[in-house]
Amino acid sequence: MKRLLLVAASIALAASVAPVHAQQADGRLLALSCLNCHGPGGKSPGEIPSIAGKSEDWLKTTLVDFRDGKRTGAASTVMTRLAKGYTDAEIDALAKYIATLK
Numbered sequence: 713m714k715r716l717l718l719v720a721a722s723i724a725l726a727a728s729v730a731p732v733h734a735q736q737a738d739g740r741l742l743a744l745s746c747l748n749c750h751g752p753g754g755k756s757p758g759e760i761p762s763i764a765g766k767s768e769d770w771l772k773t774t775l776v777d778f779r780d781g782k783r784t785g786a787a788s789t790v791m792t793r794l795a796k797g798y799t800d801a802e803i804d805a806l807a808k809y810i811a812t813l814k
């Protein structure tokens with residue numbers, strides 16, 4: 713029974729995640745994981761920088777720089793690793809959506 717539940721849960725999860733990759737990248741969905749750290753609406757209450765109010769171009773450049781290891785030093789640990797998981801199209805979609813957060 714437990715195994716059956718696990719299988720059912722995995723299928724449900726796969727079904728809910730798959731459309732994001734199958735269709736065009738959805739910036740709003742992709743950004744949900746970002747906002748766990750960067751605060752609701754991109755406004756961080758703590759030490760992690762806020763990403764609301766940034767321009768689409770700046771966001772795109774910054775994310776690509778993180779991904780390609782061009783942003784080094786203190787401000788490059790978490791994001792350098794994270795950004796590697798995103799394609800150009802996904803970074804475009806993320807930048808476009810996050811730029812709408814004021």
Ligand code: HEC
Nearest residue numbers: 745746749760761763771774786787788789790791792806
């Ligand atoms: C695990 C927490 C975490 C997650 C998840 C996360 N970030 Fe970050 N982000 C950070 C931290 C911490 C920094 C500060 C630089 C560093 O240490 O890498 C940062 C820095 C940034 C910066 C540079 C901000 C500045 O003012 O210099 C941008 C842009 C950014 N993140 C965007 C994103 C996007 C887009 C996502 C989702 C794809 C994301 N982050 C997910 C923790 C996170």
